[in-house]
Amino acid sequence: MSVSNSLLQDLCEVLPHLQSQIYFKSSLTALSHAIEDLVLAGTDRPLVIANFQQERFYRQEIPRYEKIAQHTDHVYVLAAPETNFGAASAPYATIPFAPDNELAQEWHLIVIGRRYSACVICREHASPVDSASLDQLRQFQGIWTFDPQVSIYAARLMLERILAYQPKLASKIKRAQRRYHLLDESQAQTSTNRVLELGPKLFVNRLVTYLQASQYRLLKAYRTIASKERKERLLNAIATSIRRSLNAEEILNVTVTELGQAFSHCRCLLYLEQPDSQQPIAYESTPAELPSLKGEVWSLADHPLFQTALAQSRTNSANQSEILAIADITQDLGLQSHPDLKTQLAQWQIRACLLVPIRYQGTWLGMLELHQPKPYLWTEDDIALVEAIATQAGVALMQAQAYTNLETLNRQLVDLERTQSNLTAIVGHELRTPLSTIRVCLESLVTELEMPPDLQQMMLQTALDDAERLRKLIQDFITLSRLESGMVRWQPEPICLQEYLDLALSGLESRQKLPKIIVELPQHLPLIQVDGEGLIEVLSKLLDNACKFTDKSGQVTIRAHFISSEDVGGKAALENSNKTSMLKVTIADTGRGIESNRLESIFERFYQEEGFLQRTVGGTGLGLAICRCIIDNLGGKIWAESPGKDQGSQFHFTIPVALPIL
Incomplete structure (x- = not known):
């Protein structure tokens, strides 16, 4: 069965003085939980009617309603079913309604007790564009009150709907109407007068407590967001500083400096992969209370205990790196079983360490190390920040290398262009000049038949000298070509x-x-x-x-x-x-x-x-x-x-x- 009118509309027709307002979902959640807490905290056995738009919203509140059912035998829960909601076994009545029913757009909670009453009657007014991620921004239009008269009229209308949906609950509904004086106006007015003698103190206290708890959760969320915002801002600043230069030396110095500022109590080391692992530390940021490792030969990453993980990091084809995080060196049995390593760590005041490889597209470039003088549990945010810095450093190093290679290539191209120009000019000159001389000498000998013998001899010798010059030039070309080709x-x-x-x-x-x-x-x-x-x-x-x-x-x-x-x-x-x-x-x-x-x-x-x-x-x-x-x-x-x-x-x-x- 489907009901065309909304409960809010019917209630406003009966009580035209009611003024509806707009509420966010978070506000209605607080109000509903506060009203439910009245039932859980009291000794009364009230009537409780709850309307959930969808069954999935109800499933989130099942533990609360199982507890409420222990306080009263008149609990009615309505929802548009998504599974076997109506047939589910529960210590209270579950009433399904059609998904196209007006109640599928409404949020209701009605509590009628002998000493108190309260209700929330609302209909969904507007939803955010992305309701999945911004559920708390959904808006509802309606009323909430602990006015007994409004609560009783709302309970009457809801019980009529329940009876229409589930006729088999007729006897139970009749008992509820008599117990809570819902049958006629005179009984309702008597109940109203009696209820009005009670103040809202208990409800208000419960509501304030709930809102205080919500506020603490909100503050915690704000702190988390602020912390992430600071880390993002820090990462952006570090990335900007690292990427500002195309000089590898400057990039490495900036990386450890910025990392040292982010982890002010840590020793921060950076070293690149070298064919010879015995390389002194050149890039370091160390607080005043820790001894410096700069200039020392450091081989922590080359120790057998770390080799397996780092070998996986070097050869891993994926972009994800193997990260080693140790919260307390003294509690790690593997490290303590190596006396030489234990002594080395104690000498340099290392109690906790974090090793993050620097990689670029699967290529292992180096390592970032952080040392703490005290036990420290590395958080996911710490690891994510250092890994992001390592990623930025890897990209910057590859860009610097690419720039260096480009400069080298440009120089080679300039040299090649100069060589080409020299080849054209020099060879042209060296070939043309002796050929011209040889031709002039031979033409003179042919045309000048009466040329004196000594002049003829000079002409012939000049031609022979230039011919030898040409021979040597050609021989040099052949010789260099054979040498460079390995022939x-x-x-x-x-x-x-x-x-x-x-x-x-x-x-x-x-x-x-x-x-x-x-x-x-x-x-x-x-x-x-x-x-x-x-x-x-x-x-x-x-x-x-x-x-x-x-x-x-x-x-x-x-x-x-x-x-x-x-x-x-x-x-x-x-x-x-x-x-x-x-x-x-x-x-x-x-x-x-x-x-x-x-x-x-x-x-x-x-x-x-x-x-x-x-x-x-x-x-x-x-x-x-x-x-x-x-x-x-x-x-x-x-x-x-x-x-x-x-x-x-x-x-x-x-x-x-x-x-x-x-």
């Missing part, structure tokens, strides 16, 4: 440095205006283990460079002496024992010198110490690049030194000796 087959053999130096020097004899060349080699040099052709190529190009950039009045000096492979590094240091010696060869000149910022650049392909348009000597800029490739493949190292411009330069290279020095 050269090296044949190291024991050879004498003096013999190959003499061959290289003999190639300079055809040149005019050579500077003074001095050879200072020690006597009884042992044989060196190198490829002869490669060594000739290196010596010839270094001597050619020295003579080309040194005036006739200058000097070129060639020296050699033994050094340990450990002194120069390179392949020799990696592949030979510490008893192996290297021969260091130095070719020094008194020429124009090299600026300090170009000592490494000169070994790049097509590099010209002078700008192309300002060059005073020819060349392609491939000679030193070829020398470096050869020396690297022979197991040595080549480098340049110079005090500065116009102060001469020294080119050094090392090559292994044929037999180790015992």
Whole structure:
């Protein structure tokens, strides 16, 4: 059966002086619980009628109504059923009504006792847009009162509806009407006069108590919200500070500084994953009462007890990290079973610790550690905050790395563009100039048949010289290409440095205006283990460079002496024992010198110490690049030194000796 009119509408028609108001759900909940507490606290056996809109709302109040049923045998609960509400076993009457019934929109609670009465009669007025998450913002229109007359009229109307829904309750309803004087106006008025003698003190006390409890819960909720808001604000501030820089060093320092401010009583450490785990702590924030670990080698995360969890963290493909939180070191039996670790923790005053990995998209980057000098139970908020900071640090580090890589790539692109420009300009010039000279000489010989013999000879020699220049240029391109592609087959053999130096020097004899060349080699040099052709190529190009950039009045000096492979590094240091010696060869000149910022650049392909348009000597800029490739493949190292411009330069290279020095 369905009733078209609402109880609020019918009640206002009977009692037109009633003025309805708007209530939020939270207010009605407080009122209803206060009225129910009157029943639970009293000794009276009142009539209780409760209307719940939906069965799910009723299920939340079942424990209360089971207690109310212990105080009275006249309890009637109405609701729109969602399961077997009407057939459920309960110590009171349950009355279901159709979901489209007006009562499905209403909230009613009526209590009629011999010494008191109260009622709440409301109909839903408006619901929030998202009623699931903002249930307390639902609004109702209606009345609440402890006026006996209003309560009795409301009880009459509700019992009529109950009788219509459940006729089998007729005898029980009749008894309730007689017991609570609901049958006629005279009895109702007598009951009203008697009830009016009672004040609202008990109800008001119960209501105030309930509202006080609600207020405390509200304050607690506000504190929780405020705490979360402070943490969110702190996290935003830390994230802003961390992400402000693209310098990895600054990011790490800011991270531990901000973390130290958030956990002012903790020692905060940050260290990155290193191939060598024995790395001193460089990033730390420590309160005054704790000793500093900065500069110390710290290996807590490398201890076997932590290795399993951290290994999972390093290899876990998901974004979630393994976090280690220990509230009290002295209560952890695993840690206490390792005396060395126990001593270490006591030395640095660590009673509680938190380890949170720094990760980015599954890549393990490092670790954040927090140490407490006293036992401390790490809360979920603490862990979440440190984990969020670690996440921000991971993102910032990867961005800084990406920026560094981008800068490196930009420099490489600039170098590539410069190389391309040099290649085009230098090769074009070096090819075009000798070809033009050769063509002019040959055309002159063909057209000028009566040219004097000595002039003809000069023309032919000029053409031959430029042809040789072209041959060397093309040979340099081929040589560098074969070296860089690994196509050269090296044949190291024991050879004498003096013999190959003499061959290289003999190639300079055809040149005019050579500077003074001095050879200072020690006597009884042992044989060196190198490829002869490669060594000739290196010596010839270094001597050619020295003579080309040194005036006739200058000097070129060639020296050699033994050094340990450990002194120069390179392949020799990696592949030979510490008893192996290297021969260091130095070719020094008194020429124009090299600026300090170009000592490494000169070994790049097509590099010209002078700008192309300002060059005073020819060349392609491939000679030193070829020398470096050869020396690297022979197991040595080549480098340049110079005090500065116009102060001469020294080119050094090392090559292994044929037999180790015992």
